[in-house]
Amino acid sequence: MDDKRRGYGGVRKGSWTDEEDLLLKQCIQKYGEGKWRQVPPRAGLNRCSKSCRLRWLNYLRPNIKRGQFAADEIDLIFKMHKLLGNRWALIAGRLPGRTANDVKNYWNTHLNKKLSCERTVIVDDEEIKDMSNDNIIHSQMEIKVIKPQPLNFSKNYNKWFRGIDHDHDDTPMKASTIQQSDTEMLISTDQKTTLSSETKLDERLVWLESILLAEREVEEDQEDDHEKEEKKADQMMISSCPLSDGSSPHDEIITTSSSVNVQIDDAETKIDWDLLVDENFYFW
DNA sequence: AATCCCGCCAACCGCATGGCA
DNA sequence: GTGCCATGCGGTTGGCGGGAT
Numbered sequence: 097m098d099d100k101r102r103g104y105g106g107v108r109k110g111s112w113t114d115e116e117d118l119l120l121k122q123c124i125q126k127y128g129e130g131k132w133r134q135v136p137p138r139a140g141l142n143r144c145s146k147s148c149r150l151r152w153l154n155y156l157r158p159n160i161k162r163g164q165f166a167a168d169e170i171d172l173i174f175k176m177h178k179l180l181g182n183r184w185a186l187i188a189g190r191l192p193g194r195t196a197n198d199v200k201n202y203w204n205t206h207l208n209k210k211l212s213c214e215r216t217v218i219v220d221d222e223e224i225k226d227m228s229n230d231n232i233i234h235s236q237m238e239i240k241v242i243k244p245q246p247l248n249f250s251k252n253y254n255k256w257f258r259g260i261d262h263d264h265d266d267t268p269m270k271a272s273t274i275q276q277s278d279t280e281m282l283i284s285t286d287q288k289t290t291l292s293s294e295t296k297l298d299e300r301l302v303w304l305e306s307i308l309l310a311e312r313e314v315e316e317d318q319e320d321d322h323e324k325e326e327k328k329a330d331q332m333m334i335s336s337c338p339l340s341d342g343s344s345p346h347d348e349i350i351t352t353s354s355s356v357n358v359q360i361d362d363a364e365t366k367i368d369w370d371l372l373v374d375e376n377f378y379f380w
Numbered sequence: 381a382a383t384c385c386c387g388c389c390a391a392c393c394g395c396a397t398g399g400c401a
Numbered sequence: 402g403t404g405c406c407a408t409g410c411g412g413t414t415g416g417c418g419g420g421a422t
Contacts, residue, residue, distance in 0.1 A: 111390070111416080133407065149408075150391065185410060200411070201389055 108142045112151055120148055121156055154197045161193025165202055
């Protein structure tokens, strides 16, 4: 074997052969995913555990979708990247069959270029003549990304979306005016993080609102070609997250099986549950 | 036909994080 | 509280293939 393809300790590196793929597949079928340290000896592979994990996750795992990204996938990547930045794993989680590596590669090779082109166009259009180029680029790129943290909902989590203030049961509540105490009660944290400051809550609300506004933009776009976009929106729905108690829709915040209508600053907007909620996890 | 160039993507590397003793 | 280990994530690299010259 080529010495270049060996790492320290004689571990093989580089492209995987069909034989190696087969060994890895058989091993994971037999023992299941996880315990990656044990995979190479079990499979009889001269690879490091990380390499095995990566190969499985990015290539061998069932239901991996290969080939061109669809228009709706690209659209979703754009929107998610706008909100989350380079959180490829999170973005990929919204695209069934796509891996973080796929999304990252696609962004770096296709979308990044497209974005920079669009930025140039924007700068031209706006005719900002008194600014230096550096300032223009800086102003365009200054996007505050609120990094989400995984939080676990308590059993009452859907109450938050239904707009029921726990202190004043059945009192409608606007999503943008949730009190800190509500969040403390309704959102329990697995990571033992406490929502102690107003600032933290504000940031989270800003993040939520940005998602909601993005969704609203989508809806405005959809008006142009409603039927077509409706189809797209359906495709974008990965899964639905119905209310656990199956309660009836609230006056102000209307829920359906796959989306929730919330009111922010007197404007109603619809948001897909699955954009926010992933198996009871909520990303702030 | 040979060589060069460039884009794409699989894979690697280093760091961060979480769990556990 | 600390250190170790396993795992996950994002940035980067390098090889391959196809188009251009």
